[in-house]
Every structure is written in structure tokens, then in C-alpha cells.
Amino acid sequence: MVCVVGKRYPTRMGRLRLLDREDVSERLVEIPPEIAKPLIEMDMRVQPGMFACMQTWIEEMEKICRTKADARNLTPTFGLIYLTSAFRPIGTTAGSGAYRDCCGALDTHDDFGHWSGWTIDCPTRYTRESFFPVLSIGECRLAAKRAGLVRPFGGEWWHFRPKKTILLGE
Numbered sequence: 001m002v003c004v005v006g007k008r009y010p011t012r013m014g015r016l017r018l019l020d021r022e023d024v025s026e027r028l029v030e031i032p033p034e035i036a037k038p039l040i041e042m043d044m045r046v047q048p049g050m051f052a053c054m055q056t057w058i059e060e061m062e063k064i065c066r067t068k069a070d071a072r073n074l075t076p077t078f079g080l081i082y083l084t085s086a087f088r089p090i091g092t093t094a095g096s097g098a099y100r101d102c103c104g105a106l107d108t109h110d111d112f113g114h115w116s117g118w119t120i121d122c123p124t125r126y127t128r129e130s131f132f133p134v135l136s137i138g139e140c141r142l143a144a145k146r147a148g149l150v151r152p153f154g155g156e157w158w159h160f161r162p163k164k165t166i167l168l169g170e
Helices: 048-071 102-108 124-129 137-146
Strands: 008-011 014-017 036-038 081-083 159-162
Touching (some): 008 102, 048 081, 048 159, 081 124
Antiparallel strands (some): 008 014
């Protein structure tokens, strides 16, 4: 399917027009394999500020993992952030079922969406289970919060981006 800027596409928020957004691809950095692993074929790039948050998230999860291991006299194993999405160019259809975003129309309405390189989708189960001792959901979220990451949409537990002060450079 050819996606056309200005055309309306069906989304869970109604029929939305695919917005014309700035091409940010030249400012993005590659996420190295020692930080994250893709669960599907995808573009593994983000904004430098998002990458810095991801590095800190890994460090915070390692601290929690090390503390848990020490308390149980175990040898810790440190994991990775597992991703299903990072940067998605304008016009990229993503998701399925109720969460399908045809031509990325819904994403273009988010000023800091995937199109901007400021958002990742991380199913935390795979991330948590890549550490030993395995991290809990709460521990994974605490590490994300310490790294400056937020989940801006309550129903999308996998969707992370930096908090506003990082996004706006304050």
C-alpha cells in the first residue's frame, strides 16, 4: 500500500490525516546490540537523547539485578532491552488488530512518536527475563523511571519515551 501525506486513514482514534512531518532520520543514532535486541525486523535507530535514556535504563536494571543477586548469594546475568519498534519513517503501518496504525497516521499526531525517533516499544517481559535473577515488572518500571523514561499512554504498557524535561531540553 502506498501511503499518502494528507490522506485520512482509519485508526483507533477515528479517521486521521497522515501529517507531513520533518525528516529526522539524519539525526538518529544506531542502537548497538549490547543495549537492545529487536524481536522483529525493524529500524534500530533513535534520537541521541533517547539512546542516553536507554543506556541509563540498562545500568539501572543491572544495579537492581546485582542487588537481588547479592542478597541471594547468586551470580547475576545482565540482559538487554528487547524492542518491537523504535524509529518508524512517516507512512509506516505498524501494529495489528485494535492497535493497527495504518500508514502511521496516528503516530504522526504524537509530537514525540516513533516518526520522531523519541519512542520505543518494549514488551518488558522479554527484557525482564533476560536478567538473572529475573526482574519484576515493578523493578523494570522503577529502572525506567530512574532513567527518565515514561509511559505516556496508560493503555500501551510497552510504549516508552523520555520525560518532557528531556524531550524539551530543559
